[in-house]
Amino acid sequence: MITLFQFPSSLNVPNPSPFCLKVETFLRLTGLDYQVKTLRNPGKGPKGKLPFIKLDDEVVADSAIILRTLQERLALGIDNHLDAAARGRALAITRLCDEHLAQLMVYFRWIDDAGWAELKPAFFASLPMPLRALVPNLVRGKIRKALLAQGLARHSGAELLAFAREDLQALSDMLGAAPYFGGLQPCSADASAYGVLANLIHCSLNNPLSQLAREYPVLVAYCERLRDKFWA
Numbered sequence: 001m002i003t004l005f006q007f008p009s010s011l012n013v014p015n016p017s018p019f020c021l022k023v024e025t026f027l028r029l030t031g032l033d034y035q036v037k038t039l040r041n042p043g044k045g046p047k048g049k050l051p052f053i054k055l056d057d058e059v060v061a062d063s064a065i066i067l068r069t070l071q072e073r074l075a076l077g078i079d080n081h082l083d084a085a086a087r088g089r090a091l092a093i094t095r096l097c098d099e100h101l102a103q104l105m106v107y108f109r110w111i112d113d114a115g116w117a118e119l120k121p122a123f124f125a126s127l128p129m130p131l132r133a134l135v136p137n138l139v140r141g142k143i144r145k146a147l148l149a150q151g152l153a154r155h156s157g158a159e160l161l162a163f164a165r166e167d168l169q170a171l172s173d174m175l176g177a178a179p180y181f182g183g184l185q186p187c188s189a190d191a192s193a194y195g196v197l198a199n200l201i202h203c204s205l206n207n208p209l210s211q212l213a214r215e216y217p218v219l220v221a222y223c224e225r226l227r228d229k230f231w232a
């Protein structure tokens with residue numbers, strides 16, 4: 001049995017975390033049986049982040065390691081239709097989504113002042129006082145520090161949107177007329193792509209990065225296709 005530990009659903013997406021949504025989308029793309037346990041505190045995870053899974057009695061953390069472990073242990077064929085070049089392309093798409101576009105999304109939700117004004121009440125309004133007065137700024141400060149160390153938060157909003165435009169254009173061009181990043185069938189990269197793109201395009205937040213993502217008709221249609229087929 002697979003148990004997925006993740007944040008609760010909110011903001012008009014199955015999960016407001018691109019990494020939690022990635023793992024649950026992968027479970028649906030592969031048709032695996034699973035159950036969900038929701039947590040609000042990522043500190044309960046073995047690596048201090050969500051998602052993590054329990055596969056029988058083994059705990060596996062980090063979306064990339066979860067997908068690899070499930071593919072190896074359960075001999076999943078989701079990428080079997082890809083040749084070596086297509087596998088390389090799928091990995092590049094996965095890394096672009098996880099390690100760059102999702103980080104830009106974190107910036108425009110948590111650090112950009114307008115994005116923060118929208119996110120803060122949406123995520124924290126239900127906390128009791130005095131936690132409501134303390135926790136949001138603590139979490140924001142931690143995320144700012146991490147993004148400064150990583151480097152992204154040293155750029156201006158305009159420079160970050162220019163990076164995002166390159167990412168979104170590349171994804172739109174790579175998808176082209178195909179239904180999935182895997183071609184006629186989904187591949188593991190579709191889990192990452194949907195995890196972050198749905199969190200930009202379908203999420204109820206309306207920050208400048210979400211607005212930009214909604215300008216790409218190929219990506220909007222992609223999110224609708226995956227939502228209708230795997231999340232209806």
Ligand SMILES: N[C@@H](CCC(=O)N[C@@H](CS)C(=O)NCC(=O)O)C(=O)O
Nearest residue numbers: 017018019042049050051062063064
């Ligand atoms: N590399 C991890 C990233 C997961 C991640 O960043 N999760 C965020 C939520 S989207 C989290 O739990 N953050 C809490 C923290 O950093 O304290 C993965 O792919 O699973």
